[in-house]
Amino acid sequence: MENPTGNKPERKRTSFTLNYAPILVIALFGVMLWYQSKEPTIQTIPYGKFKQLIGAPGITFRSLKVGRNDIRGEIITRDNIAGPEDVEPKSDQPHITSFKVLRLGVERDEQLYPLLDKYVVDYQAEEEDKPIQTALSTFLWLALMLAGGVAILFLSMRFFGGSPFSFGRSRHKVFAQKDSTKITFEDVAGIDEAKAELREVVDFLKKPEKYQALGGRIPKGVLLVGPPGTGKTLLARSVAGEAGVPFFSISGSDFVELFAGVGASRVRDLFRDAESNAPCIIFIDELDAMGKTRSSNSMMSHEEREQTLNQLLVEMDGFDTNRGVILMAATNRPETLDAALLRPGRFDRTVVVDRPDIDGREAILKVHARTVKLAPDVNLRKIAALTPGAAGADLANLVNEGALLAARRGKSSVTMSELDEAVERGAVGLERRSRVMRPEEKNRVAVHEAGHALVACVVDGCDPVHKVSIIPRGMAGGYVLQRPDGDRTLITRHELEARIKVALGGTIAEEIILGEISTGATSDLQTVNDIAQRMVREFGMSRLGRVYHAGEQNSFLPGFMEKSNVSEQTSREIDLEVRSIIEQCVSTVRDLIANNQPALNELAQCLIDKEVIEGRELYQILSRVGAPLTEAAMKTLLESKAEIP
Numbered sequence: 001m002e003n004p005t006g007n008k009p010e011r012k013r014t015s016f017t018l019n020y021a022p023i024l025v026i027a028l029f030g031v032m033l034w035y036q037s038k039e040p041t042i043q044t045i046p047y048g049k050f051k052q053l054i055g056a057p058g059i060t061f062r063s064l065k066v067g068r069n070d071i072r073g074e075i076i077t078r079d080n081i082a083g084p085e086d087v088e089p090k091s092d093q094p095h096i097t098s099f100k101v102l103r104l105g106v107e108r109d110e111q112l113y114p115l116l117d118k119y120v121v122d123y124q125a126e127e128e129d130k131p132i133q134t135a136l137s138t139f140l141w142l143a144l145m146l147a148g149g150v151a152i153l154f155l156s157m158r159f160f161g162g163s164p165f166s167f168g169r170s171r172h173k174v175f176a177q178k179d180s181t182k183i184t185f186e187d188v189a190g191i192d193e194a195k196a197e198l199r200e201v202v203d204f205l206k207k208p209e210k211y212q213a214l215g216g217r218i219p220k221g222v223l224l225v226g227p228p229g230t231g232k233t234l235l236a237r238s239v240a241g242e243a244g245v246p247f248f249s250i251s252g253s254d255f256v257e258l259f260a261g262v263g264a265s266r267v268r269d270l271f272r273d274a275e276s277n278a279p280c281i282i283f284i285d286e287l288d289a290m291g292k293t294r295s296s297n298s299m300m301s302h303e304e305r306e307q308t309l310n311q312l313l314v315e316m317d318g319f320d321t322n323r324g325v326i327l328m329a330a331t332n333r334p335e336t337l338d339a340a341l342l343r344p345g346r347f348d349r350t351v352v353v354d355r356p357d358i359d360g361r362e363a364i365l366k367v368h369a370r371t372v373k374l375a376p377d378v379n380l381r382k383i384a385a386l387t388p389g390a391a392g393a394d395l396a397n398l399v400n401e402g403a404l405l406a407a408r409r410g411k412s413s414v415t416m417s418e419l420d421e422a423v424e425r426g427a428v429g430l431e432r433r434s435r436v437m438r439p440e441e442k443n444r445v446a447v448h449e450a451g452h453a454l455v456a457c458v459v460d461g462c463d464p465v466h467k468v469s470i471i472p473r474g475m476a477g478g479y480v481l482q483r484p485d486g487d488r489t490l491i492t493r494h495e496l497e498a499r500i501k502v503a504l505g506g507t508i509a510e511e512i513i514l515g516e517i518s519t520g521a522t523s524d525l526q527t528v529n530d531i532a533q534r535m536v537r538e539f540g541m542s543r544l545g546r547v548y549h550a551g552e553q554n555s556f557l558p559g560f561m562e563k564s565n566v567s568e569q570t571s572r573e574i575d576l577e578v579r580s581i582i583e584q585c586v587s588t589v590r591d592l593i594a595n596n597q598p599a600l601n602e603l604a605q606c607l608i609d610k611e612v613i614e615g616r617e618l619y620q621i622l623s624r625v626g627a628p629l630t631e632a633a634m635k636t637l638l639e640s641k642a643e644i645p
């Protein structure tokens with residue numbers, strides 16, 4: 001704790017000469033430029049003009065040299081007459097101007113020599129020494145440019161915090177947390193679950209002794225997983241801010257370097273620096289850039305990335321949490337991470353940072369509205385309702401956009417009209433990134449998810465529903481989260497059919513309530529088909545009887561089944577059975593939804609208003625409108641009623 005700000009002498013390894021080398025190079029560059037500029041400026045005169053000047057009154061030539069393609073020399077002007085454009089003597093003093101005339105094959109101009117013989121007399125026809133001179137100056141220029149390049153390289157390396165010859169120094173930023181820009185949990189809104197999970201980390205960083213005394217093991221690494229812009233970086237910084245410890249941050253993409261071993265040595269330096277500043281937080285943004293699965297295919301493997309990743313694993317194993325260093329990392333593609341990173345003792349805790357729901361969005365808008373002047377008519381709840389799917393960063397942008405618009409319109413505060421316009425502008429940009437839904441779309445997703453949820457509550461054999469949400473996640477517009485109670489190893493036929501029915505619930509609800517279905521059903525239909533196929537081919541659950549037709553795993557394309565050992569006739573029978581199972585389920589679900597339209601509408605409306613419905617609430621709503629809940633659902637409902645007095 002001696003050095004809580006984390007400011008420590010940087011670049012301690014840089015030697016004296018390396019420190020001064022760039023200055024020397026720049027000085028050299030300067031001298032050469034000065035030397036160049038010291039050379040008299042040479043005027044270029046058109047050939048015609050030059051010929052007119054020969055013999056003109058008041059003008060004489062000195063050291064005239066006629067080359068193959070040029071003439072060079074000096075013009076001495078004595079009077080204010082007939083000089084070349086810029087030769088303007090201000091007094092009687094002779095004015096000397098260096099000049100050159102460029103003309104291809106000038107030496108062969110027959111008319112030139114008589115003129116020169118007559119008026120200039122003192123001239124030379126110059127021969128081959130010219131090219132050497134040009135070569136010399138070209139060489140000089142090359143040297144100059146080289147020196148300039150080197151100087152720029154030196155400067156940029158210094159700028160990024162490493163000395164020029166130690167590429168391996170990490171370019172991590174250290175944020176001192178004692179300054180006025182300290183970020184705390186106050187600045188993070190709408191992701192309360194994630195925040196709650198990180199409270200413990202803060203507590204540990206504040207009072208490590210308390211935890212050590214009890215012998216508890218604190219997580220070494222916390223992985224923040226969530227879509228872009230949901231505030232992962234912000235959250236990590238706020239943990240440091242809350243605990244008042246330094247924050248070392250670096251991005252995984254910084255490690256993608258050309259030179260072998262550079263990334264690994266950067267990782268080493270980062271951990272050394274952090275350890276000498278403990279307690280502190282190391283934050284690695286875009287962990288996926290350096291932590292991608294090490295490929296087994298040797299031709300495709302990326303030597304450097306692997307070295308870096310290995311070094312990270314070594315460092316993670318080596319450091320002791322008890323000294324107060326906690327590693328945090330963020331990614332939005334956890335599935336690409338190397339499994340070794342997620343093993344116990346490494347990133348042993350994952351915190352999901354999801355897109356905020358309507359309450360969360362309102363809270364985030366409030367956080368960002370603190371720094372702008374809002375008019376009394378502004379209703380942030382309304383804005384939150386208009387922006388489903390927006391992440392924290394989008395909302396921060398929205399407020400900023402509104403403030404800029406108000407300023408442009410010369411208003412003294414930001415009114416609802418600016419914020420509305422900002423939503424519209426933002427929505428166009430966001431829609432491209434498929435983040436924000438249009439109202440019709442939101443309505444459709446709500447009906448679809450309500451369909452899944454309703455079926456899951458009234459069909460026997462379904463797993464209990466934990467959550468229904470219309471906040472987009474990945475490619476899906478919304479989702480229904482079901483969790484089996486207890487571990488299951490065997491699933492019965494009617495439970496499989498129940499799963500098919502739940503999967504069908506979404507599109508059938510769209511069909512009945514909205515009159516037509518949409519493209520949002522692909523993955524549902526995939527689920528339906530998968531289950532039905534396996535029922536017929538693998539589980540013997542059809543009229544074909546106890547047969548097994550699953551085929552072999554294709555060794556070249558894992559996961560792809562070959563249908564080789566099935567005759568054409570059997571294949572047709574399988575298809576018919578699959579279709580019959582699905583059709584039976586479809587007709588059951590159709591009846592079910594048609595008979596429970598009020599319940600479905602109620603549920604959909606509730607989703608539109610709140611975006612997320614927890615399981616308990618879902619059962620309450622359905623029992624209120626008199627939907628025929630299953631026994632299991634009734635039991636859950638009664639239990640939950642017993643819980644809240």
Ligand SMILES: Nc1ncnc2c1ncn2[C@@H]1O[C@H](COP(=O)(O)OP(=O)(O)OP(=O)(O)O)[C@@H](O)[C@H]1O
Nearest residue numbers: 187188189228229230231232233234364392393396
């Ligand atoms: N939950 C939030 N509360 C308040 N502001 C937020 C929140 N989420 C994001 N922001 C705003 O958006 C900005 C960008 O968020 P941040 O960089 O932390 O997102 P991220 O999840 O790390 O994104 P990425 O994955 O693209 O790196 C923050 O600086 C903040 O202004």
Ligand SMILES: [Zn+2]
Nearest residue numbers: 448452506524
């Ligand atoms: Zn669906």
